[in-house]
Every structure is written in C-alpha cells, then in structure tokens.
Amino acid sequence: MKALVLVDLQNDFGPGGALPVPEGDAIVPLINQLQKQFQLVVATQDWHPSTHGSFAANHPGSKRGETIQLNGLPQILWPIHCVQNTPGAEFLHTLDRTGIEMIFQKGTDSGIDSYSGFFDNGHRKSTGLGDYLKSKSVEEVYIVGLATDYCVKFTALDSVQLGFKTFLIQDACRGVDLKPGDTASAVDEMRRAGVRILKSSEVMAGAAMEVLYRGKHIQMVRLGNWEFAHRPEISGIVAIVAATAEDEILLVEQFRPPVGKYVLELPAGLAGDLAGSEKEDLAEAAKRELLEETGYQAGQMTLLTEGPPSAGIASEVVTFFRADHLRSVGCGGGDHSENIIVHKVPLANAVAWLETQRQSGKLVDPKVFAGLFFLTK
Ligand code: VGL
Ligand code: ZN
Numbered sequence: 001m002k003a004l005v006l007v008d009l010q011n012d013f014g015p016g017g018a019l020p021v022p023e024g025d026a027i028v029p030l031i032n033q034l035q036k037q038f039q040l041v042v043a044t045q046d047w048h049p050s051t052h053g054s055f056a057a058n059h060p061g062s063k064r065g066e067t068i069q070l071n072g073l074p075q076i077l078w079p080i081h082c083v084q085n086t087p088g089a090e091f092l093h094t095l096d097r098t099g100i101e102m103i104f105q106k107g108t109d110s111g112i113d114s115y116s117g118f119f120d121n122g123h124r125k126s127t128g129l130g131d132y133l134k135s136k137s138v139e140e141v142y143i144v145g146l147a148t149d150y151c152v153k154f155t156a157l158d159s160v161q162l163g164f165k166t167f168l169i170q171d172a173c174r175g176v177d178l179k180p181g182d183t184a185s186a187v188d189e190m191r192r193a194g195v196r197i198l199k200s201s202e203v204m205a206g207a208a209m210e211v212l213y214r215g216k217h218i219q220m221v222r223l224g225n226w227e228f229a230h231r232p233e234i235s236g237i238v239a240i241v242a243a244t245a246e247d248e249i250l251l252v253e254q255f256r257p258p259v260g261k262y263v264l265e266l267p268a269g270l271a272g273d274l275a276g277s278e279k280e281d282l283a284e285a286a287k288r289e290l291l292e293e294t295g296y297q298a299g300q301m302t303l304l305t306e307g308p309p310s311a312g313i314a315s316e317v318v319t320f321f322r323a324d325h326l327r328s329v330g331c332g333g334g335d336h337s338e339n340i341i342v343h344k345v346p347l348a349n350a351v352a353w354l355e356t357q358r359q360s361g362k363l364v365d366p367k368v369f370a371g372l373f374f375l376t377k
Contacts, residue, residue, distance in 0.1 A: 003138040004038040005129075005159075006031060007117060007145030007152050007173075008046045009095050012088035018081040021147045021174050025092055030172050030200055031144050032096040037207035040101055040136055042129065044117035044145075044155065046082035047089060047105035054113040055080045065178060071111050073121055076178075082107070104129045116154035118162065130162045140165045142203065148175035149186040156195045166195045169203055221315075229314040235272030237316055238286040241304065241371035242267065242296060242323035248344035249375060250294045251368060252332075255339070264343070264357055265365040267293040268318070286321040294342045295332030299325025304374050309367060318367070322374060347375055 012018040014025040035041050048054070056064045056077035066077050082089040091097055104127045106114035114120040118129050133141065141164040143156050152173050159166040168190055175183025191197055205223060212227065213220040221230045242250040256263045269292070271285035283301040290298055304320040334340040345353050350372055354364050 001040060001136060001138045002038055002140040002142060003040040003042060003133055003136070004035060004142045004144065005117060005155065006035075006041065006043040006095070006100070007143060007155050008044055008082075008147070009092050009145050010046060010082055010088065011090050011092060012046075012081040013146040014092050018079045018088050019176075021176050023174050024146050025094065027144065027146075027172050027174055028092055028094045032094075034142075034144065034169065034172060034200060034203060035096060035099045037203060038099075038142070040138065041099045042102045042104065042132070043091070043097075043100045044127075044129070044151070045089065045091070045103050045105045046107050046114075046151065047084050048082050048107045049110050050080070050083050051110045052083075052107065052113075053110050054078050054107070070113070071122075073112065075113055075121075084108070102132060104132075115151045116158045117151065118155060118158035121154075130158075133164065138164065140167065142167045142169055142198075144169045144172035146174055148173040149178070149182040150176060153186040153190060156190045157193050160194045167203075168195050168197050169200050170197050171200050228312070229316075231270070231316065233272070234270045236282050236285070237268065237270055237318045238282055238289060239266045239268040239318050239320050239367055239371070240286050240290045240298075240301075240323050241320060241374050242290060242294070242298065242326060243347060243375050244296075244326055244344060246344075247347045249347055249350055249368075249371065250290075250296060250326075251343040251345055252293050252334075253341040253343060253362070254334075256363075259363055262362045263365055264354065264362055264368060266367050266371050268367075269293070282319050283321060286319075286323070290323055291330070291332075293332050293334050293338075293340050295328055295330035296323070296326045297329045298323035299327070320367075320370065320374070347372070 013021045053070045054075055056062055057080055062068055062077055064077055064079055067074050104117055106117060106127050112120045112122055119126050141159045143152060145152055156166055156168055177183050208223055210222045211219050212222055219230045219232060250267060251264050252267050253262055253264050267290050269289035271282050286301045287298050290296055301321045301323055304322050306317055306319040308317050332342045358364050
C-alpha cells in the first residue's frame with residue numbers, strides 16, 4: 001500500500017501568510033492531481049499554541065531567524081504562525097481536502113518544536129502517524145508539501161528511519177531558503193539518507209502503469225495503449241565513451257540472446273542494480289562498469305548527454321559519459337556470467353572496422369556511433 005503525505009499545506013505558509021514559503025500555493029493544483037493516484041492520503045498540520053517556544057515574540061530580546069536553545073535543543077525562531085484555531089493554521093483553500101483520511105497535528109507542545117510529521121524535534125513523542133501508516137499496511141510513503149528544507153525534510157528522514165520506502169515528489173514541494181541553497185541541500189541530504197527523489201510526472205505515469213509480467217529484474221507494463229519493458233529497481237543506465245592515450249576507442253563484445261548474435265557495444269551497465277546501492281551516483285557507476293568490463297580505471301568521468309535508445313519498447317534512458325585519463329589496471333571481461341571480449345579500435349579507422357565486423361555476422365549497437373561522434377568532433 002502507498003500513502004501520500006501532505007505536509008503543512010496551510011495558509012500561514014502561503015502568500016500573505018505569517019511565514020510565507022515562496023510559491024507555497026503554486027504546488028496545490030499539482031497536489032490535487034497527485035491525490036487521485038493514491039488510495040490513502042493523510043495530512044500534517046503545524047498546530048502551535050500561542051505560547052509556543054519557536055515564536056520569536058515569546059523570547060523578548062531575540063529576533064526571527066536567530067537560533068536559541070529551547071529545552072536543550074537548538075531552535076530557529078520564527079514569526080508567530082499556525083496558531084491553533086486561527087485562519088493561518090487552516091489548510092490552503094485551494095487544497096482538495098475531500099480525500100484526506102486523517103490529519104496529524106504537530107508542534108502542540110510549547111516547549112518543543114516539531115518539524116517532522118512523525119515525531120517532535122527531540123524524538124520524544126510521536127504524533128501517531130507512523131503507527132497509523134503501519135496499521136494500514138503502508139510500505140511506500142510519498143511526501144509533498146511545505147517546506148522542503150524543514151518540515152518536509154524531517155518528515156522524509158523519519159519516514160526512512162521507520163522503515164518506509166520513502167519518496168519525495170520534488171516539484172510538489174517548496175522550500176523557505178532562509179539561506180539560499182538550503183532547499184537544494186535538503187534534497188541532497190534526503191537523497192543521501194535513502195529518500196528517492198521523484199518528479200510528479202514519474203508518479204503520475206508510475207501509478208497508471210499496469211504490470212503485465214513481473215520478472216526477476218524486468219517488468220512488462222502497460223500504460224494506455226503502450227506495452228513496454230520497465231526496470232523498476234534501477235536508478236539509471238550508463239554508457240561510457242572511452243579512448244586510450246593511443247586514440248583507440250574501447251568497445252566490448254558479447255553474445256546477446258535477445259538478438260541471437262555477438263554485439264559490439266560501448267561499455268555500459270546499470271546503476272543502482274546491486275542491493276543497497278540504489279543511490280549509486282551515475283558517474284561512479286560509469287567508472288565501476290568501465291573497470292569491470294575493460295580493465296581500465298578512469299581518472300575522470302564527464303557527462304555527455306542522455307537519451308532513450310528505444311523509446312517505443314522500453315522506459316530506459318541512457319546517460320553517456322566520456323572517460324578520461326585512462327589507466328589499464330586489469331584485463332576486464334565483466335563478471336563470470338558475462339564473457340566479455342574487449343576491443344581497442346583505432347579511432348581513425350573505427351567506422352571501417354565496424355563495417356567489417358558487421359559483414360562478418362556480428363551486430364553493432366548504434367550507440368557506438370554516438371560515442372565515435374563525441375570522440376572525433
Ligand atoms: C515549518 C518552520 C516552522 C514547516 C513549520 O512547515 O516547514 N517551518 N514551522
Ligand atoms: Zn511551526
């Protein structure tokens with residue numbers, strides 16, 4: 001079961017509110033659309049007593065934005081906002097509330113703030129959200145709302161800690177950016193903690209996708225009238241364009257059962273295909289694949305372009321890297337199952353060599369020509 005958690009979509013965080021988040025209301029139409037894709041929608045509500053310790057006004061002599069100690073925890077001081085039973089604490093009026101199953105209020109204790117929708121900032125008391133989601137057999141938590149760098153971030157981090165597969169729908173969130181860059185760093189921090197960062201378009205497509213066949217690594221899915229292959233667990237595919245100091249392009253050759261022939265290709269591989277490495281950085285994956293397949297260590301990986309090699313039959317999008325400062329450290333060949341042959345082909349006659357290979361009955365992956373383009377332009 002999947003749940004959508006709407007974080008603090010309240011008037012005080014919208015335009016004209018006490019603590020306005022830039023474009024805080026702009027995400028509401030998108031969130032109303034997203035809600036239709038979920039069987040369970042819950043919301044959090046910042047719900048402070050007027051005596052709350054996070055309000056600068058309750059600390060004479062202190063200013064907004066300043067950090068003080070509040071019962072042993074650092075506390076940023078905010079303007080008075082989201083006071084219980086005031087219009088500022090109500091949900092943004094454009095938000096579709098009809099699908100919200102439960103509301104979890106937080107920040108109700110004057111002595112401690114609560115950015116996360118699950119726990120207060122000292123992890124002392126729970127709001128009940130975690131137990132509620134578990135009681136509904138929720139395994140995947142999707143998070144949207146305000147503000148990316150505070151309540152959204154801490155909600156997502158706690159969600160991961162509680163064992164939920166956690167997704168941030170990035171374009172359905174907005175940040176405060178007290179310091180410029182805070183929102184971007186918050187997204188990085190979430191990613192490093194294991195939160196998967198998604199675009200709303202991916203969620204809309206994913207939710208409408210019907211799985212026709214579930215294999216070990218690949219699915220056949222239907223989306224509208226389209227049937228295609230989809231790999232749900234990977235973060236990307238990398239192809240590596242690499243030339244040696246002697247101006248030879250590195251190609252790999254292996255037997256490919258789907259086409260029943262030996263195929264010449266760029267070194268390539270999946271990122272995030274090993275258990276626990278879903279967050280694997282694409283450039284790192286490119287270095288690893290190049291080394292495994294060809295035995296060359298790259299001193300530098302530069303992003304070239306990305307695109308879908310077969311947009312009609314697969315959801316996959318390949319990211320191309322150029323490898324520089326190559327050092328031969330092994331013989332390559334891939335893992336035991338792969339039986340990869342490595343070719344070093346002089347750039348000057350690579351096209352003619354490839355044509356000879358093709359005429360001898362092998363197949364040449366057209367991505368090789370894209371690689372040659374990047375090396376020779
Ligand atoms: C929030 C600051 C203070 C939030 C709540 O919803 O992100 N930020 N209270
Ligand atoms: Zn608050």
